Amino acid sequence: MSSSEALLDVSNLDVTLHTERATVRASRAVTYSVAAGRTLAIVGESGSGKTILNLAPLGLLPPGVTADITGEVRFDGKLVLGDGVNQIASHRGKDIGVIFQDPLSALNPARRIGSQIMEVAEQHLGMTARAASAHAAELLKMVGIPDPVARLSQYPHELSGGMRQRVVIAAAIAAEPKLLIADEPTTALDVTVQAQIISLLRQLQKRIGMAIVLISHDIGVVAGMADAIAVMYAGAIVEIGSADDVLVQPSHPYTRGLLASVPRLDTPLGAPFRGLPGLPPDLSRPLKGCAFEERCSVALEACGSARPPLQPVAGTHAAACFANVRAALAATR
Amino acid sequence: MLSIENLSVTFKDRASGEDIRACDGISLNVEAGELVGLVGESGCGKSTLGRTIVGLERASAGRVLINGVDVLTLRGSRRRQARLQAQYIFQDPYTALTPSQTIGQAIDEALQIAGEHNARARMLRARSLMEEVGLPLDILERQPRELSGGQRQRVCIARSLVVEPKVLICDEPVSSLDVSIRAQIMNLFLKLRDEKGLAILFIAHDLAVVRQAASRVYVMYLGQIMEAGPSASVYSQPLHPYTQSLLSAVPDPDPRIERQRRRILLEGDVPSPARPPSGCRFRTRCPAAASICASEPPVMSIGEASAHCHFAGTVRLMPAA
Structure with a gap:
C-alpha cells in the first residue's frame, strides 16, 4: 500500500517494549500508508499493538516502559524514523495532532481550557497571546461548543465528557496538523455524542484536508469513518484493504470472527451471541506459527509452524493466512 | 420476581447543596427466567437504580420488591437475607476482586459469609x-x-x-x-x-447487545x-423521540450502509439532574418539542409498549444529513 503521494508511510515497523517484568514484541513488520485527506483505521482488540504502534514512535509511552523501535517512517516526503534518524516526536503538536481516548487525562485539570489551546497556537503558529486567544475561541466554535469565549476561562471539570473531547479535538487541530492520530476518540462517550464527534471529525477533515489514523476496536465507528482499514492481531497486520474490502468481504478468519461478534440492530432477536473461542496469545512468549492458529476454525498443519505473510487477495486487499492461499489456489485450478 | 415501584433516589450535591434526583419515580419489573434491558446514556441514573436495588444506595421514596417482599421496609438480618437474593455484577471485574487473594480464597470467603x-x-x-461458569478448576x-478480563468476569459471576x-443486576458487565x-x-448470562x-436486569449503553439478549427494554433519560x-417493538417502532434518536446514533459495521446513513443528531448536552427542565425532561434536546412539553409533564402512555411523551407514537423524527 506504499505510494509516492502518501503523507505517512510506515514500513516494517517493529516495536519491542521493555518493562520491569517483561519484554513484549508489541508490533512486528507493520507496513501501511495514508494519503492527505484520507482516513486509515487500525482495528484490533486490547493487546493487539494498535495503540503502541502509533504512539511509541511519537515518544508517547506509559511511565516505566522503554521501547526499541526499528523500521522506517516517512512523513510528508521526509524520512523521520530509521537510518539513525528519529524526529517524529518533534512534529507532534504541529504537523501531527493526537487525540487520546480519555479526554479528562489528556487535559491538564488545573489549567483553563483557553490557555491549553492557546499554548499550541503560540508555540507552533507563532501567534501572540491575543491572536491565540481569538484562534482558540474560533476553534471551540468550529468543534461545536456553544458560547466559546466564555468557555475559554473554564476548567476541564466544568464540562461534560462530550464537551471535553471536543476541547481535546480543538487542541489537537489548533496548529492545523497534516495528520491527526485519533486513539479511540469516542470510546469514553455515549452513542449520541459519539455520532456528533464522528460527524465533526469528518467535517474538519474536509475543511483542512488532514489525514487521519483512527485507532479503534469499534467496528461501527470504523465503518463510518475509514477509507482503508488495517486489522491487527497479536502485534501484526493480518488484513489490510479498503473499508469495503475488509468489512464487506473479509478474508482473514480473525476479521471474519471479529465481524461476526459485533451485535447489530438486524441480528435476529434472542439469537445466541457469536464470538471467537479462546484468548489472544501472550506476546512476551515467542510465537512459532500464526498467532491466530489456536482460535482458528480453518487452521492447516502449516499454520502451527510458520508465520503466514501478507499476500494480496485482490488489488490493494491483502491478508496473512495460509488457509486463504490454499482456498484461492483450489479455486483457480 | 423483581418489582420496582415509584422509586426515587436523591443525593445532596456537596458543592452546591442542591438536591440531585438521580432517579425520579421509576417503576419496572423483571420476571423469573427473564432478561430485561435498562438502557440510557451516562448520567441518566441507570446505575444508581441498580445500586439502589441491592442496597448500595439509599432510596428516598418507593418500593423495591424482591420475590414479593419490599426489602426497603425490612431491617437488620431479615433485610440482609432478603437483599442477598439480588446480586450485583460490576462493569470492571478487576476492581471487584481482591488482588492478593486467589480465586479459590475469594469464593471460599463468600461461601463462609453465606453460612457454609x-x-x-x-x-x-x-x-x-467453576464448572457452572465455564472455568477450568486450576x-x-x-x-x-x-x-x-473475560475469566475475571466469570469469577465475579460465580461468586455472585x-x-x-x-x-x-448486571451493570455494563461486558463493556x-x-x-x-x-x-x-x-x-453465560442467557444460560443462567x-x-x-x-431474573436479570441488564444495565447497558450498548443498544445492539441489549436488543439481542433482552425480551423487554426500558429506556432511561435524566x-x-x-x-x-418488548424489544421487538421498541427497536422497530420506537414511540419516544429520545429512543428514536438513540437508535439512529448506533453505528452499523457495514460501510455501505454507513455512507447512506442519515442520523438524528441531538443538539447540546444532557441537563443537570439538579435542575431538570420543566414539563418533559427531554424537551430541551427534542427536535419535536412543542409548548405543552415545557408546561406539563407527560404521563406514561398505556399499552404493551409505552412512552413518557405527549406525542408518543405520533412523532417520527426525520434524520438530518
Whole structure:
C-alpha cells in the first residue's frame, strides 16, 4: 500500500517494549500508508499493538516502559524514523495532532481550557497571546461548543465528557496538523455524542484536508469513518484493504470472527451471541506459527509452524493466512 | 420476581447543596427466567437504580420488591437475607476482586459469609461453581491479575451465585471486554437465565447487545423512564423521540450502509439532574418539542409498549444529513 503521494508511510515497523517484568514484541513488520485527506483505521482488540504502534514512535509511552523501535517512517516526503534518524516526536503538536481516548487525562485539570489551546497556537503558529486567544475561541466554535469565549476561562471539570473531547479535538487541530492520530476518540462517550464527534471529525477533515489514523476496536465507528482499514492481531497486520474490502468481504478468519461478534440492530432477536473461542496469545512468549492458529476454525498443519505473510487477495486487499492461499489456489485450478 | 415501584433516589450535591434526583419515580419489573434491558446514556441514573436495588444506595421514596417482599421496609438480618437474593455484577471485574487473594480464597470467603461452615462442602461447591461458569478448576489457584478480563468476569459471576440469588443486576458487565470475548459472557448470562430461572436486569449503553439478549427494554433519560416495551417493538417502532434518536446514533459495521446513513443528531448536552427542565425532561434536546412539553409533564402512555411523551407514537423524527 506504499505510494509516492502518501503523507505517512510506515514500513516494517517493529516495536519491542521493555518493562520491569517483561519484554513484549508489541508490533512486528507493520507496513501501511495514508494519503492527505484520507482516513486509515487500525482495528484490533486490547493487546493487539494498535495503540503502541502509533504512539511509541511519537515518544508517547506509559511511565516505566522503554521501547526499541526499528523500521522506517516517512512523513510528508521526509524520512523521520530509521537510518539513525528519529524526529517524529518533534512534529507532534504541529504537523501531527493526537487525540487520546480519555479526554479528562489528556487535559491538564488545573489549567483553563483557553490557555491549553492557546499554548499550541503560540508555540507552533507563532501567534501572540491575543491572536491565540481569538484562534482558540474560533476553534471551540468550529468543534461545536456553544458560547466559546466564555468557555475559554473554564476548567476541564466544568464540562461534560462530550464537551471535553471536543476541547481535546480543538487542541489537537489548533496548529492545523497534516495528520491527526485519533486513539479511540469516542470510546469514553455515549452513542449520541459519539455520532456528533464522528460527524465533526469528518467535517474538519474536509475543511483542512488532514489525514487521519483512527485507532479503534469499534467496528461501527470504523465503518463510518475509514477509507482503508488495517486489522491487527497479536502485534501484526493480518488484513489490510479498503473499508469495503475488509468489512464487506473479509478474508482473514480473525476479521471474519471479529465481524461476526459485533451485535447489530438486524441480528435476529434472542439469537445466541457469536464470538471467537479462546484468548489472544501472550506476546512476551515467542510465537512459532500464526498467532491466530489456536482460535482458528480453518487452521492447516502449516499454520502451527510458520508465520503466514501478507499476500494480496485482490488489488490493494491483502491478508496473512495460509488457509486463504490454499482456498484461492483450489479455486483457480 | 423483581418489582420496582415509584422509586426515587436523591443525593445532596456537596458543592452546591442542591438536591440531585438521580432517579425520579421509576417503576419496572423483571420476571423469573427473564432478561430485561435498562438502557440510557451516562448520567441518566441507570446505575444508581441498580445500586439502589441491592442496597448500595439509599432510596428516598418507593418500593423495591424482591420475590414479593419490599426489602426497603425490612431491617437488620431479615433485610440482609432478603437483599442477598439480588446480586450485583460490576462493569470492571478487576476492581471487584481482591488482588492478593486467589480465586479459590475469594469464593471460599463468600461461601463462609453465606453460612457454609464445612470446609469440604465449600471446596466442592467452589468446584461446581467453576464448572457452572465455564472455568477450568486450576483457576481456583490463581490470582486476579493472572486472569483475562473475560475469566475475571466469570469469577465475579460465580461468586455472585454462591448465595443462590433469584435476581442478578448486571451493570455494563461486558463493556470492558473485547468484542470477541463478549459473546462468551453474554451466552453465560442467557444460560443462567434459562437453566436457573434467574431474573436479570441488564444495565447497558450498548443498544445492539441489549436488543439481542433482552425480551423487554426500558429506556432511561435524566432519572426517568422514557419508554418501555418488548424489544421487538421498541427497536422497530420506537414511540419516544429520545429512543428514536438513540437508535439512529448506533453505528452499523457495514460501510455501505454507513455512507447512506442519515442520523438524528441531538443538539447540546444532557441537563443537570439538579435542575431538570420543566414539563418533559427531554424537551430541551427534542427536535419535536412543542409548548405543552415545557408546561406539563407527560404521563406514561398505556399499552404493551409505552412512552413518557405527549406525542408518543405520533412523532417520527426525520434524520438530518
